[in-house]
Amino acid sequence: MALKARSTDSVLLVIDVQEKIIDTVAEKENLLHCLEAIIKASNLLHIPSVLTQQEKLGEITPRIRRLYQNDITIFKKLAFSCCDVSELRDKLERLGRKTIIVCGIETHICVMQTVLDLLALKYEVLLLQDATSSYKITDRETAIERMRDAGAWISTTESVIYELTEDAQKPEFKQILQIIKTLRSQDNSSKS
Numbered sequence: 001m002a003l004k005a006r007s008t009d010s011v012l013l014v015i016d017v018q019e020k021i022i023d024t025v026a027e028k029e030n031l032l033h034c035l036e037a038i039i040k041a042s043n044l045l046h047i048p049s050v051l052t053q054q055e056k057l058g059e060i061t062p063r064i065r066r067l068y069q070n071d072i073t074i075f076k077k078l079a080f081s082c083c084d085v086s087e088l089r090d091k092l093e094r095l096g097r098k099t100i101i102v103c104g105i106e107t108h109i110c111v112m113q114t115v116l117d118l119l120a121l122k123y124e125v126l127l128l129q130d131a132t133s134s135y136k137i138t139d140r141e142t143a144i145e146r147m148r149d150a151g152a153w154i155s156t157t158e159s160v161i162y163e164l165t166e167d168a169q170k171p172e173f174k175q176i177l178q179i180i181k182t183l184r185s186q187d188n189s190s191k192s
Contacts, residue, residue: 003099003153005101005163006099006164007045007046007165009097010097010101010126010164011049011092011099012101012103013082013100014039014049014051014052014103015082015105016052016104016110017064017105018053018058018105019059020057021106025106025133025135026137027133027137029186030130031130031133033183034183035131036063037161037179038101038128038160039067041164041165041179042101042164043067043068044172044176044179045164045172045176047101049068049072050075050092051072051073051075052075052076052077052110054077054110075087080109080110081113081114081117082110082117083117083118098123099125100123100126102125102127102132103132105134106134107132107139108134108142109134111127111132112143112146112147119150119151119152125147125152125153126152126155127147127152127153127154128156128157128160129156130156131157158180158184161179
């Protein structure tokens with residue numbers, strides 16, 4: 001069965017983008033640009049977000065935190081899998097959406113363990129491969145392969161933003177297009 005993410009049936013899960021570890025991951029700037037893009041697009045398209053924070057690693061990086069209103073709940077955890085937090089599982093269940101769009105860090109630890117557990121809970125999981133990272137690229141790539149083999153769908157931030165937007169006639173499309181243009185310009189500047 002082919003998965004198509006829809007704004008009315010998706011949740012964005014942003015895992016552990018914390019100040020103490022953000023500087024240690026590979027391709028940090030690209031990761032942050034992609035995270036900013038998917039969060040802004042999700043906000044525009046009214047897709048609920050769920051954020052997690054590993055308790056011993058400090059606060060969510062301000063660059064990501066500022067994209068949310070003060071009323072966002074951040075689920076604190078000690079376990080690597082977000083699914084071990086009963087309040088988070090309850091929140092996902094209450095939202096009643098079947099597709100979880102996953103991004104964050106680190107790919108081979110908290111992201112992968114969460115994805116495997118979400119699949120076991122019968123959610124459809126869409127992993128944004130350019131919006132996740134690890135200290136070593138090999139760890140990230142190996143974890144992505146394992147999640148794909150387990151049944152997660154792998155895509156990119158830009159592709160999923162367009163998928164969620166669905167067509168150019170949506171009222172939000174002009175703002176979405178600006179998010180994409182910003183993402184592309186930041187991607188091009190990092191190639192220079």
